[in-house]
Amino acid sequence: MSAAKTTLQQTVHVLYCDHHGWLQGWLRKKLGDAHHAADLAHDTFLRIIGRQEAPDYHEPKAYLTTIARGLLADHWRRQVIERTWLETLAALPEPLAPSPEEKALLLETLCRIDALLDKLKPKVREAFLLSQLDGLTYRQIGERMGVGERMVKKYMAQAMLSLLADDVS
C-alpha cells in the first residue's frame, strides 16, 4: 500500500468519525426519512473513497454536502424514473407486461442507463440508443436521423468517449 493511499484512507477515516452523524442528520432533514438518510450518508463516503484523491478537510461540511447533494439529485431522479417506468408498464397490454422480478431488474438497468445518457448530446444519445437499445444497423440509424453512416459511427465513438470520460477512474 502506498503512502499516499494510506494518508487518503486516514483522512477519510477522520472525516467519517467527525462528521458522519452530522451528515446523516442533514440528509434526514432533506429526505424526511432516516433509512434513506443512512444509506445516502454511507454512499457519500463511498463516493469520496472512489475519487481516490484527498478530500478537502478544511471545509469538511461544505465538502460533504456538495457530494451528498449530488447523491440526493440521483435519489430524486431515481424516483422520477421509477414513477415513469410504472406508468409506462401500466399502459402495456397484459401479455406484454414483465414479471415482478423483471420489472425490478429493469428498473435498476433503467436508472443506470439514464445516468449514463445524461451527459450525451441529443443526437449522440439518439444514435447510441438506436444502436444499443433498439438494435438498428448504422445504415438504418443514418436513414432515420437523416445523416450518413460515417456520421453515425462518429456519434457512436463520441458517445463512448464521453461515457468513458465520465467513468469513476
Next chain:
Amino acid sequence: MSAKSPRPKSANRTGKQDIHRQAAEWFAVLHDENVSEDDRKRWQEWLAADPAHARIWQRVEAISQPFAQAADAASAEAVRETLDKARVSGRRRALRLLGLGGVALGTGLLLRQTLPWQAWLHGYAVAHAAYRTRIGEHRQLKLPDGTLLAINTATAVDVEFGRELRRIVLHEGEILVDSAPDTQSPARPLVVDTSCGRLTALGTRFSVRGGRQSGQVAVFEGRVRVAPVSSGPLDVVAGQQARFTAAGVDLDGRADPARESWTRGQLIADNIPLADFIVELSRYTTVPLSVSPDAAHLRLVGVYPVADPDRDVPAILAALEGALPVRVQRTPAGGLLISPR
C-alpha cells in the same frame, strides 16, 4: 475504419485521453454491421498490445452492459419509452457536468478493481458475488456457451457475458475453467479477471486461484495469457503453472495435478511437505489446523477424498496418523495440532 492500432513503440507513452479515444473508436467499429474480420483482428491486436487497453476495454464492456440487458428484455420498448418520457432536466444536467451527480457507472466492479487497497470493498464484492461456495462446498456450473466452471471451497465468482467478452470475475478462492468454443460468431474472448490482472483463455482448461493480493494459474490444456494490472502479459502453456501479482507474472514449475483434482473431490499430495498439505486441507474446514515445526517437513504422498469435508477431513487426519509418524491432538483453543508421535 478510422481507429488506428497504436504502434507498439508508442504504446507506453500513449496518454489516457488517447487510449479512451482509441477504445471509443473501436467500440464504434465493432458495432458497425459492416465490421470486417480484419477489423476484429486488429482490435484483438490492439487489446493485446498494452494492459492499459485491456483495462479500458473492460470499462467499455461494463458501460455497454446495461444497454445489452435492456435490449434483450421482452419489454425493451417500454424501457425506451420510459427513457424518452423522463428526459433529464436542466438542473440535473448542470450538476452532472460539474461531476457531482452520477451513479457510479458500470459500477461496483470497476470500483472494486481500481481500489485493491480497500479491503472492505473487496468484502462487499465477495458478499455480493453471484456464485459463492461455503467452506468445504464445491460446485460445477455450465455457462451459456457450454464452458464448464468448477468452483472450489470458499470461493466468490461473478459471470458476465457481454457482447464482446465472456468474462468471469474471481473475487477469491479457486476455479477451474474448461472452456468451450463460443456459440456466437465471431467468437468472444473468454477471460478471468482477478484484482491482480486478467487471464485470457486461448482454447483451454486451466485453474485460477487467488484473492486480493496474488493469484496462481495452472494450465492443463492450451494456453492462457496472464496480464497483470501493471505489467506486461505472459503466456502460460499446458503443463505449466505461474504465480502473479498486480506487478508481474512468474512461472512456477509444472502444473500441479492438485489444482485440477479437487473438481473430482480429491486432494492430491504429490510428495509435498506436510505443512503445505495442511494449508491446503485448511481450506475445506472451519476447524483451525496446525502442524508443529518438527513435523512440518515430513513428506506426504497420497490421494484423499474431500467430496464431503464434514466426513472426509476427520478421515484424512486419521489417515495421516497411519501414513506418517504423527498424531493429531485437540488444542485448548478448539483447533487440531499435528505433531510427531
